[in-house]
Amino acid sequence: MTDSRALPDLTSFEAVLFDLDGVLTPTAEVHMRAWKEMFDELFAAWGIEPPYTDRDYFEHVDGKKRYDGVASLLRSRDVEVPWGDPSDDPALDTVCGVGNRKNAVFSRILRAEGIAPYPGSVALLDVLQAAGTPIAVVSSSKNAVEVLEAAGIRERFPVVMDGVIAERDHLASKPAPDVFAEAARMLGVDPARSAAVEDATSGVASASAAGFGLVVGVDRGAGADHLRAAGADVVVDDLQAFVD
Numbered sequence: 001m002t003d004s005r006a007l008p009d010l011t012s013f014e015a016v017l018f019d020l021d022g023v024l025t026p027t028a029e030v031h032m033r034a035w036k037e038m039f040d041e042l043f044a045a046w047g048i049e050p051p052y053t054d055r056d057y058f059e060h061v062d063g064k065k066r067y068d069g070v071a072s073l074l075r076s077r078d079v080e081v082p083w084g085d086p087s088d089d090p091a092l093d094t095v096c097g098v099g100n101r102k103n104a105v106f107s108r109i110l111r112a113e114g115i116a117p118y119p120g121s122v123a124l125l126d127v128l129q130a131a132g133t134p135i136a137v138v139s140s141s142k143n144a145v146e147v148l149e150a151a152g153i154r155e156r157f158p159v160v161m162d163g164v165i166a167e168r169d170h171l172a173s174k175p176a177p178d179v180f181a182e183a184a185r186m187l188g189v190d191p192a193r194s195a196a197v198e199d200a201t202s203g204v205a206s207a208s209a210a211g212f213g214l215v216v217g218v219d220r221g222a223g224a225d226h227l228r229a230a231g232a233d234v235v236v237d238d239l240q241a242f243v244d
């Protein structure tokens with residue numbers, strides 16, 4: 001565990017850039033629920049057996065791109081449908097259509113229930129805001145703005161580099177440095193004098209490759225050793241460690 005007395009003062013950096021899912025919000029839980037709701041309904045409608053379980057999530061869906069997860073899960077039940085196109089209507093029985101159906105369920109859950117950000121993360125955002133330290137979000141998700149709004153913290157971030165911008169500008173995904181480098185440019189700060197906060201090894205590697213002066217790993221399950229090996233300078237269990 002990290003000795004918090006040894007932690008650097010994040011207000012001494014030119015800016016602090018945060019990953020979203022797993023760093024600011026426990027988004028994975030909502031994704032898991034949305035997959036289950038969507039597949040339960042689909043399996044019932046198509047008469048697919050055996051029923052969808054959490055184990056399916058970890059074996060076929062977790063960590064994959066949305067459409068790859070759908071294809072893998074359906075293949076496990078010997079179900080084949082055409083791939084389709086990302087622009088497919090959620091009602092279409094294609095891999096992309098089914099993936100878009102999951103996204104619609106995800107949005108509905110977010111709108112209906114909101115999502116509580118990690119209290120330790122909000123406490124750190126408060127400290128940075130009080131000190132006038134610029135902050136930004138750097139997320140691979142195309143739902144980033146939606147999640148930030150549901151969490152009630154959208155207005156805190158002048159810059160949100162998300163999957164929509166990355167696709168529009170053809171930026172390579174994490175672990176490539178592109179998204180962190182571009183977010184620093186949008187914020188008008190020097191990565192070498194800024195800090196980045198990530199919970200995934202690919203994100204840590206991205207910030208590290210972009211030359212950030214400090215890369216903080218938040219261990220929500222990736223493992224402190226893996227985060228350090230990917231380039232994290234310090235690893236904490238929760239961002240509250242920087243506030244205490």
Ligand SMILES: [Mg+2]
Nearest residue numbers: 019021022199
């Ligand atoms: Mg993350």
